[in-house]
Amino acid sequence: MSSNSTVRTMTAPGSAQVKNTEEFRRIVRSLNNLAVMGLVPMFDPAKQLFCFKLKRTDAGMVQEGISHRYTVITLMGLHRLEQSGMASPIDIQGCFNALLADTAWVDNIGDFGLLLWLCALIAPDRLDEIDAKFDVKTALVRFRDARQSRTMELSWFLSGLAHQAIARPETAAATKELASEIHRRVRKNQGQHGFFGHLASNEGIAGVMRSDIGSFADQVYPIYAMAKYSQAYGDDRPAKLALDCALNLCEAQGSLGQWWWHYDSSNGQVAERFPVFSVHQHGMAPMALYALGEAIQSDFSPWIYKGLQWIDENELGVDMQDDEVNVVWRCIERTRLRRSLNAVMNLATRREDRETREGLRVLHECRPYELGWLLYAFANFDKK
Numbered sequence: 001m002s003s004n005s006t007v008r009t010m011t012a013p014g015s016a017q018v019k020n021t022e023e024f025r026r027i028v029r030s031l032n033n034l035a036v037m038g039l040v041p042m043f044d045p046a047k048q049l050f051c052f053k054l055k056r057t058d059a060g061m062v063q064e065g066i067s068h069r070y071t072v073i074t075l076m077g078l079h080r081l082e083q084s085g086m087a088s089p090i091d092i093q094g095c096f097n098a099l100l101a102d103t104a105w106v107d108n109i110g111d112f113g114l115l116l117w118l119c120a121l122i123a124p125d126r127l128d129e130i131d132a133k134f135d136v137k138t139a140l141v142r143f144r145d146a147r148q149s150r151t152m153e154l155s156w157f158l159s160g161l162a163h164q165a166i167a168r169p170e171t172a173a174a175t176k177e178l179a180s181e182i183h184r185r186v187r188k189n190q191g192q193h194g195f196f197g198h199l200a201s202n203e204g205i206a207g208v209m210r211s212d213i214g215s216f217a218d219q220v221y222p223i224y225a226m227a228k229y230s231q232a233y234g235d236d237r238p239a240k241l242a243l244d245c246a247l248n249l250c251e252a253q254g255s256l257g258q259w260w261w262h263y264d265s266s267n268g269q270v271a272e273r274f275p276v277f278s279v280h281q282h283g284m285a286p287m288a289l290y291a292l293g294e295a296i297q298s299d300f301s302p303w304i305y306k307g308l309q310w311i312d313e314n315e316l317g318v319d320m321q322d323d324e325v326n327v328v329w330r331c332i333e334r335t336r337l338r339r340s341l342n343a344v345m346n347l348a349t350r351r352e353d354r355e356t357r358e359g360l361r362v363l364h365e366c367r368p369y370e371l372g373w374l375l376y377a378f379a380n381f382d383k384k
Contacts, residue, residue, distance in 0.1 A: 013253070013306040028381045031282055031308075031321065032327070036081065038326035039074060040089050042368040044319040048098035051075050054327065058268035061325050068105040069192040071095065072114045077375030079122050084380040087127050095121060103133065103374060109143035109155030116160030124167040136161075137178060149185045149200035151214060156220035158182045176233050183229055183238055186222050189214070193268025196222055196245035212266040216259055219245055220288035221353050227288075227295040239295045246292055249285075250303045256314055258307035259285050273334035274360070278320050280359035282309045283373030290377060315360055327366035328374075335359045 015108040042051050044066060052065030075095055078088040099115070106112050112134055119130050140146045145153040145339075164369060165172035187210070189197045196218045198210040223246050226238035252270050262272035285307050287301035311328065313320040320329045323380045 010254050013257070014030050017108065017143040024301075025310075025381070027036075027308050031311075031374055032081075032378055034321060034326050034328065035077070035374045036086070038366065039078070039368060039371050042074075043090055048334070052352030053168050053330075053365045053367045054366035056325070058217050061327075067368070068099060068368060069111055069114060070372070072111070072118050073369040073376075074372030076118055076121060077097075077372035078378065079118075080230060080379040084382070086379070087259060090325075092122060100126075100129075106134065107143075109146040110150070110154060112139060112143070112151065113155075113160040117156065117163050120160065120167040121162035124164075126173070127164055127168060133266075136175070136232060140181065149189060149190045151186055151196045151198060152221050153283050154182050154186050155225040158186065159228055160227040160244055162225065162232040165194055166228070168329055172233060179229060181235060183226065186225070187238075188202040188239060189218075190222075190241060190245065190267070191265030191268065192319070193265070194246075194248040195219060195265040195268055197265040202263045205281075212264055213262050215262055215266055216277070217284070219249055219263060220280075220284045221373075224291045226272070227291040230295050236296075239292065242292050243296060243298075245291060246300070250300070253303055253306065254310075257281065257308070257310040261305055273321045275331040275339075275363070276314070277331040278328045279330075279367075279370035281310050281375055283370060283377050286377035287344040287373055316362065319363060320362070326368065330363045330365045330367065330370070335361055354357040 023257040039050070042063065043049075044051060044063070047066055049066045051063040052070065053063075054061050055064055055245070075090075075092055078090055078092050082088050082092065084352060096118070096281065103115075114137070116127070116130060119127055135142075140159065146157070158179060161175050161182070165175060165179075185200070186196070189200065191197065191212070194308050196214045198214045198218055200211065208237065208273045225244040226242035227243045230236050230239035230242075248268060249259070249263075252263070253274070254276075258268045258276045261275055261277070262270070264271040286304045287306055292298070293300050311321050314320065315332055320332075321354045322329060
């Protein structure tokens with residue numbers, strides 16, 4: 001299937017050949033180098049896990065907590081780094097073994113999907129071990145987030161199954177029915193304008209309140225999952241649904257390249273703009289759009305490049321990339337007062353105050369998964 005003509009009917013924010021420009025390559029190489037160096041102080045060598053976040057304090061940059069989920073995502077990025085021919089600053093296999101040594105942290109289908117995805121990438125010979133420990137076929141009934149049909153978490157699980165089928169094609173026939181059911185559930189959360197809601201509308205009060213409104217994560221992870229599903233199982237229909245979402249995201253992209261925060265699946269509109277997260281700009285949007293572009297043979301690089309430009313050409317005119325401490329600051333967010341005023345406007349009109357750039361600030365922290373997705377998207381950029 002080819003959708004080049006569909007994508008190119010949109011007004012591209014720059015040259016369609018932007019991926020070949022030296023400026024684009026310079027930005028990507030700079031971010032890759034920062035990520036490699038920045039992940040080292042986020043790692044706890046005693047626990048063989050990455051922290052929850054690295055935060056700027058009066059005493060300098062300080063680790064807070066640990067996160068198995070963030071460790072899984074970060075290892076995917078470091079694996080992509082090794083695939084590109086560079087050395088990982090962290091022992092990937094040692095860290096992976098630590099994750100499997102005690103799997104009590106896998107208490108939801110999202111984390112299970114991420115672990116399956118990681119295993120398919122770095123140790124496909126251990127997929128049978130994962131299946132024996134967690135029983136893939138019963139996951140949809142065992143985990144609460146699966147029963148709620150949460151878009152992001154189901155998409156992670158679908159990505160895991162797709163990568164397993166790609167890594168070990170002999171398993172594809174056995175998992176296709178399950179993958180098809182997950183795809184069906186995710187598809188039910190997609191509105192007619194392409195955007196995905198957060199979870200199934202029939203899941204109690206939470207479903208009524210949140211079913212229509214999906215975060216940026218609720219858009220990009222199904223785009224990625226459906227693109228990989230199409231490749232793994234030879235079905236181009238999911239990629240077409242992913243394209244519907246991607247086109248709407250690109251159409252809604254801000255004038256400075258912002259990938260906004262919340263989207264209304266009922267009307268196809270942006271529901272809430274801030275915070276604008278750096279990981280959306282340099283990691284999550286590129287990884288999803290590259291995967292879809294590969295599946296349907298289309299080029300989303302103008303929108304990817306525009307998103308990267310926000311890192312240092314944003315609402316506050318600050319460079320979110322801090323080379324002194326090797327982080328990209330987490331987001332530009334509204335201050336508490338501005339959030340309160342915006343919440344009142346949302347309740348009254350179901351629309352946020354979209355024009356003002358007042359009451360904005362930088363959140364000075366960085367989480368390892370953010371640099372992990374950056375590497376996953378761009379570590380092998382020079383090979384694209």
